[in-house]
Amino acid sequence: MQIRELTTDECRAMLRATNLGRLACVRYNRPYIVPVYFDFYVDALYSFATVGKKIQWMRTNPRVCVEIDEIVDRFNWTTVVVTGRYEELTKSPAHQAARKRAYLLFEKRPDWWYPAAGKTRRSEIRTPVIYRIQIEGLSGRRAVRDPDKLARARPAPAATKAPHWWSQVLRPLQGPPSGFK
Numbered sequence: 001m002q003i004r005e006l007t008t009d010e011c012r013a014m015l016r017a018t019n020l021g022r023l024a025c026v027r028y029n030r031p032y033i034v035p036v037y038f039d040f041y042v043d044a045l046y047s048f049a050t051v052g053k054k055i056q057w058m059r060t061n062p063r064v065c066v067e068i069d070e071i072v073d074r075f076n077w078t079t080v081v082v083t084g085r086y087e088e089l090t091k092s093p094a095h096q097a098a099r100k101r102a103y104l105l106f107e108k109r110p111d112w113w114y115p116a117a118g119k120t121r122r123s124e125i126r127t128p129v130i131y132r133i134q135i136e137g138l139s140g141r142r143a144v145r146d147p148d149k150l151a152r153a154r155p156a157p158a159a160t161k162a163p164h165w166w167s168q169v170l171r172p173l174q175g176p177p178s179g180f181k
Contacts, residue, residue: 006140039105
């Protein structure tokens with residue numbers, strides 16, 4: 001397997017190709033991670049939630065991290081880590097353009113307001129929050145199977161049999177050899 005670092009452009013391409021990631025935040029030296037849907041545009045991830053643990057924690061400590069991945073198998077995967085700063089997009093004139101951008105991004109996705117505004121068992125009023133993560137850092141890695149090593153690692157047909165000592169271990173489980181009374 002070969003693992004290599006992704007370029008910034010490759011990281012950005014991965015962010016454009018997906019809408020699901022894991023958001024990590026910290027409060028009182030305790031980590032919290034939760035799946036989130038987002039939309040990527042230029043230098044930020046835009047998302048929507050209702051006030052709850054995630055929003056409360058990010059309001060307390062705006063330094064966050066988002067991880068996305070694409071996993072084919074243990075030898076073929078890509079992962080991108082975004083570090084950044086939470087910014088709530090309020091109804092103030094200063095955030096008007098960013099909120100409009102968020103709505104335009106969200107409208108491209110059916111049911112964009114799920115799961116944040118979906119029905120919950122609790123009957124309380126859910127206060128909507130539109131926010132973005134201003135990207136401060138991007139890194140990523142990609143693993144691919146090395147075809148040369150794979151060809152060399154394939155065992156010869158005779159080597160596919162269990163070693164002799166293994167048959168000694170299994171014999172008590174198999175019962176006496178055939179023809180033995």
